[in-house]
Amino acid sequence: MTVLTVNAGRPTAASWTDAPGGRTGIDKHPVEGPVRVADPGPEGVGGSGLAGDAVCDLRHHGGSHQAVYAFAREDLDVWERELGRPLRNGCFGENLTTAGVRLGETLIGERWRIGDELVLEVTSGRIPCRTFAGHLGEARWVKRFTQAAAPGAYFRVVAAGTVRAGDPVEIVHRPDHEVTVELQFRAVTTRRDLLPLLLPAGEALHPEALRKARAYEAGLAAS
Numbered sequence: 001m002t003v004l005t006v007n008a009g010r011p012t013a014a015s016w017t018d019a020p021g022g023r024t025g026i027d028k029h030p031v032e033g034p035v036r037v038a039d040p041g042p043e044g045v046g047g048s049g050l051a052g053d054a055v056c057d058l059r060h061h062g063g064s065h066q067a068v069y070a071f072a073r074e075d076l077d078v079w080e081r082e083l084g085r086p087l088r089n090g091c092f093g094e095n096l097t098t099a100g101v102r103l104g105e106t107l108i109g110e111r112w113r114i115g116d117e118l119v120l121e122v123t124s125g126r127i128p129c130r131t132f133a134g135h136l137g138e139a140r141w142v143k144r145f146t147q148a149a150a151p152g153a154y155f156r157v158v159a160a161g162t163v164r165a166g167d168p169v170e171i172v173h174r175p176d177h178e179v180t181v182e183l184q185f186r187a188v189t190t191r192r193d194l195l196p197l198l199l200p201a202g203e204a205l206h207p208e209a210l211r212k213a214r215a216y217e218a219g220l221a222a223s
Contacts, residue, residue: 001100001169003114004073005030007090008053016134017057025054026135028090030097033164037118039157040067043207049157050095057131064156065123065206070096071152072103078150083138093132094152101169103153104182109204111173117161119172124206125151125185151185154206177201184209192216 009025017024031052040046040055042063047055049067071094076087089097110122128151133141145151177200184201187194188209195216198205205213 001171002098003163003165003167003169004097004099005089005165006033006035006050006163007031007095007097008035008048008050009090009093011054011056014131014134017131019057019131020059021056023056024131024135025056026093026131028053028093028095030089030165033167034115034162035164036160036162037068037120037157038160039064048095049155050163053095060129066154067157068096068120068155069094069126069152070098070103070155071126072101072150073097073099075103075150075152091136092152093135096163098169104150104180104185106153106181107175107177108179108181108184108198108201109173109175109177110171111158112155113170113172114163115161115167117159118163119157119159119161120155121158121204122153122181123156123204124154124188124209125181126154127151127185127189146189149182149186149190151181153181175201175204179205188212196220 007028008031009028011023014024036051037049040049047062055062071092080087106122112120128142128145179201195213198213
């Protein structure tokens with residue numbers, strides 16, 4: 001398990017985003033390391049956890065539970081074949097392009113150590129949005145990405161540190177449940193009946209996913 005590249009984006013004007021100011025930082029490119037990573041602050045206030053990386057729409061992106069986004073090079077390769085076009089590292093808006101790990105199989109609450117100090121914890125999969133679709137310019141992109149259910153993984157920062165291309169990734173904690181990123185993603189997108197299965201992940205879940213799971217379970221209990 002390795003970090004192939006560390007990617008950051010600058011604010012860029014785009015006609016297809018509804019972010020305030022009409023700017024987006026989704027188009028990320030590999031940068032030289034080391035890059036400092038720390039908790040950016042709460043949702044709606046904090047942006048990216050990576051120094052020098054722009055998050056322009058704080059309504060839906062950034063904050064403690066979406067501080068770092070990782071996407072696997074193996075999944076980019078799948079989409080290259082599907083779309084018939086080259087996809088460079090960072091083009092899905094990911095901060096970390098990884099190799100050697102199936103991100104959909106990572107557990108909510110799983111912790112990674114990268115380098116000597118940085119520790120990240122998995123919180124959720126990435127929900128595709130209008131900005132992502134506009135950036136790629138592919139027909140029906142939100143639906144296609146959702147159906148593939150390989151969303152990459154968001155992380156919160158447990159211990160601040162630095163990251164650079166080539167850093168090994170070590171799993172230092174795997175929680176005692178079976179709530180994977182893929183399960184979480186399906187439950188909050190196409191399979192709401194799966195929401196109760198997320199509850200064993202508890203507070204490690206992104207707060208919105210946990211709220212939905214608890215609300216669904218309460219609805220079942222009341223029916």
